Amino acid sequence: MAGAAPIAAEWLARDPIDVAPVLLGKVLVVGERAVRLVEVEAYAGERDPGSHAWRGVTPRTRVMFGPPGHLYVYRSYGIHWCANVVCERDGVAGAVLLRAGAPLRGIDAMRAARGDVRDRDLCNGPGKLCQALGLDGSFDGADVTGADPRIRLLDDGTSPNDDPVVSTRVGLSRGVDLPWRFHVHGDPNVSRPSGRGGTIVG
DNA sequence: AAGAGGATGGCCT
């Protein structure tokens, strides 16, 4: 992990559709636990009918309209937490949903949080990822670029995203045809093999 | 003030 550098907020201040595939392989560190991101989805704010930000600012989506480099955490189905990295400049909504990760460190803590499941099932879904890492509503708005001691998003220089797979996003009722899901080809920690139209873009 | 529905996951068959 030597040489790992924090992701800079300026680097995230652009279109989440461009940011998302490059986030594959980056490392999310929460306390003693860490994962390498293997599956993400782009949500393009007010121009994306699938985004929570589609209808404009609300108390829930406020963070997504704020500066890049913060975490947008929301409750899903009243049960799970899901986490996004906010993109675009301050005032413009955009985010990348973190859907799955490969456990790197703190696997015992993840097992304790997730119960008796196979290791590949620890972080293979947005709700599972948050549960494994201990992410909840208290992380909504948290800075992942270094200002918040609890959490950090790092680039450790490895590039397992040489052949990301592009497909449609999962679980939506609007914007279902947009090819804005990206995952690492063949990674066992991906939530599902592919959405519709999965194609490898070397 | 009330109701519908959701960027899911776990357990069932």
Add this chain to the structure above:
DNA sequence: GGCCATCCTCTTC
């Protein structure tokens, strides 16, 4: 593959 738990947010009346 289907069902449903569980609750918050947003929309509408």
